[in-house]
Amino acid sequence: MSNPPRFVEVRAVPIDLCQFIKFAGLAPTGGEAQMWISVGEVKLNGAVETRKRKKLFAGDRVELRGETIIVKLP
Secondary structure, eight states, X not given: OOOOOEEEEXXXXXXXXXXXXXXXXXXXXXXXXXXXXXXXXXXXXXXXOOOTTOEEOTTOEEEETTEEEEEEOO
16 A cells, blocks of 8 residues: 655756655655666656656656655745
């Protein structure tokens, strides 16, 4: 069973996928975030995403290791 989604507020969009994963606390470093993306462990809006610099916008859902985080603007 996965946790309920949580919203992570960013100052501006678009934001790169790897930056968002690090900012949201799903990876301690940008390098680790990029590794998770490159091995196909990250889903964006329900589909596997392997582009590290994929631009995210408000409402996008990122899934990694049983957690779902949603991009939110202030």
